[in-house]
Amino acid sequence: MAKFRRHVSVNLVGLIENYKGRKITFxxxxxxxxxxxxxxxxxxxxxxxxxxxxxxxEECEGFDPFGRGCPGHLIED
Known part of the structure; x- marks a missing residue:
């Protein structure tokens, strides 16, 4: 049975807000x-x-940077 997976992404505004006064080093x-x-x-x-x-x-084919993020990907067992 195939599984569905979404890749992790980061919200840019949230990143800036959470790193006020801290260095972004990653x-x-x-x-x-x-x-x-x-x-x-x-x-x-x-x-x-x-x-x-x-x-x-991480690499994600079809990633939508305008808000939808990863479209999801089928993973074969």
Missing amino acids: FEDDEGNKLSDKEAREEIQRHLDLGHKMLPI
Whole structure:
């Protein structure tokens, strides 16, 4: 029987609000290098400027950054 799975995502506004006064140190660039807090916040702002509300935590085909997030994926047993 197939199972249905949704990938985890992060709400960008919630992230900014929850990290007031704290450093965001868990973002990486495409090469896997850690971003500084300033660079991470600039990247988040870039996404917000594009109208994105969410970012995926892991690769997700069909991810909707405008609010719907992961469309869900079938997983075979």
